[in-house]
Amino acid sequence: MPANPAQLLANSPEYTVSELSSALKRTVEDTYGHVRVRGEISGFRGPHASGHCYFALKDESAKIEAVIWKGVHGRMRFKPQEGLEVIATGKLTTYPGSSKYQIVIEAIEPAGIGALMALMEERKRKLAAEGLFDEARKQLLPWLPEVIGVVTSPTGAVIRDILHRLEDRFPRRVLVWPVRVQGEGSAEQIAAAIDGFNALPDGGPIPRPDLLIVARGGGSLEDLWSFNEEIVVRAAAGSMIPLISAVGHETDVTLIDFAADQRAPTPTAAAEMAVPVRSDLAVKISNLAARALVAWKRGHDDRRAELRSAARALPGAGELLAIPRQTLDNAAAALPRALRASTHLHHRRFTRISGGLTLRVLRAQVTHAKQSVAATGARLTHSAQVVLRHRRDRFAGLVVRLRASRLANVQTQRDRLARDNERTRRLAERARRALVTLLQRHEARITHSGQLLAALSYRGVLARGFALVRDDAGQAVRSATAVGSGARLTLEFTDGKVNVTSDTDQTVATSSNPPRSNPTSEPKPISRRRATKPADQGSLF
Known part of the structure; x- marks a missing residue:
């Protein structure tokens, strides 16, 4: 089944x-x-x-x-x-x-590539919406930079191509910030290099670059992906130093190309954009110098011809001085007549004025002046008296006000002193009560502490019939094994101390406070042998 x-x-x-x-x-x-x-x-x-x-x-x-x-x-x-x-x-x-x-x-x-392209396009739209690719924020490249900063791999052919091209065109000082250009952590290194160049101070031990070049050779989209990372694009967009992007070949496009101030199809082209050709500049300068010399000579000849034409049109020295010379002669001829007429006029005026300066007129003027001085003195005296009276009245009023103020102030101070005395009396009474209360509290605390000390003291134990054993150093002996032969000990009772000596054959005891003798009983002899102890009592030694 x-x-x-x-x-x-x-x-x-x-x-x-x-x-x-x-x-x-x-x-x-x-x-x-x-x-x-x-x-x-x-x-x-x-x-x-x-x-x-x-x-x-x-x-x-x-x-x-x-x-x-x-x-x-x-x-x-x-x-x-x-x-x-x-x-x-x-x-x-x-x-x-x-x-x-x-x-x-x-x-x-x-x-696959399709996913990378989709991711790149989405990131491009996001960064463009933030305004990182706007043309208005891009800077102009310097015409002839003194120092050029290059962000690239120090072991690749890119840096050699850039240095060789700069040497051919116009040698400049180059600072290389070595970074990884692909692989894990490369984007962070590139962004840190751009920010590091921007952080260099002007006039520091390391010169601040006038131009930056971010360069890398060609490669696949995966190899160039570090230059599509947001951290790199934002660092390039935020760079205060003009930046040239030279990533990959001419057909390679990365997001840093849109954020950079200038895009170069190759690293070599970036070096060509950075500096002009020195030989071309020398030829251009020579041509400009020759043109300047020819222009200066032509201008000099033109100014010489204009001066000669102006010299021919100017009149001679005799013609220029003829009219002023004639005017001077006329003035010299009229001067004697003018002097005689002026003298006659001043003489008549003096005669008319001197006729009015008689002795009577002078006395009248002196008298009038004396009267004016006397009137002015009387007015001054009257004014002084009026001012003095006004000041006297004012001072009298001030004296009355001062007396009233002094009386009021005295009364105010008396009231204040009375209030302060009353307050002092109340505070003294409160202090006295507080002191009494504090003393009572301290007395109660001391009494309590004394009772607690008496309860915890070892003397209470001694009063119950126990004894405290101490050695020569005054330390308490807690064990019989700690006492050797011949050791001197002190036994402390409630009513005194006894000095004893430990011995294996005999025990000799001397009392510092001898016990009272009993008149009704005879003293017992001290045995040479150690007394046997009860079974329920321990030995002191």
Whole structure:
């Protein structure tokens, strides 16, 4: 007869939920381990508050959950974005908390050139909307820079091409900031180099460049991807030093080309844009010098001809001085007559004035002046008296006001002193009460402390019939083994101290406070042998 299925199931091993989840987790991880999965990113909303990233990878018919830990996400060259088709490398595992399997991504890369181009176009639209590619913000290149800063790899052929081209055209001082131009961390190094050149101070030990060249040789879109990163584009757009982008060949286009102040098809072309040709400048300067000399000679000849023409048109010295000479002769002829007429006129005026200056007129004028002085003196005296009277009245009023103010001030000070005395009396009474209260508190505290000291003192124990054993140093002896033969000890009782000596054969005791003798009893002899102690009493030694 076949067995009952229920009985067969009852004989199956029993698992807890955690045991079953752990078994499934080990099975999935051991079977698949590291895998590469191609799919489209779905549900990506940026890093979580913890820094981890949670999203899903999907295709036409399936979806798998994915997670990127915080440390891995910070080291990634390509960051995940919503809708981007990628190839993810990671470890397949399960999440027991929700009974699902997921992939823990360790590396991620776009799935082909199409995905990179889509990502680049989307990033280009985003940065263009921010105004990083506007022509209005681009700077003009300096005509002949003194120092040129180059951001490139120090081991590639690019730096040699730039230096060789500059040497041929116009040698300039070149500062090279070595960076990685592809691979992990290259974008951060390029951005740091651009910011580092801009941070150099003017007049510092390292000269600040007048022009920057960011250069790299040709390569695939993946190789040039570092120059499409946002950090590099923003650093190029924010550079205060004019910047030339020379990345790849003429057909290669990166986002830094749009943010740079000038784009060069090749690094060699960037060197040609940076400086002019020195020989051409020398020829041009020679031509300009020859033209300047010819123009100066022609102008000199023209000015000489104009001077000769002007000299022919000017009159002679005799013609220029004829009219002034005639005017001078006429004035010299009329001068004697004018002097006689002026003298006669002044004489008549003096005669008319001197006729009125008689002795009577002078006396009348003196008398009138004396009267004016006397009147003025009388007015001055009267004015002084009036002013003195006014001042006297004013001072009298001020004296009255001063007396009233002094009386009021005295009364105010008396009232203030009375208030202060009353306040002092109240404060003294409060201080007396506070002092009495404080003394009572201290007295109660001292009494309590004395009672506590009496309760905790060892003298209370001595009063109950115990003794305290001390050695020569005054330290308490707590064990009989600590006492050697012949040791001098002190026994402290409640009513005094006894000095004793420890001996294996005899015990001699001398009392500093001898006990009172009992007149009714005779003293007992001291035994040479050690007295036997009761069974329930310990030995002092």
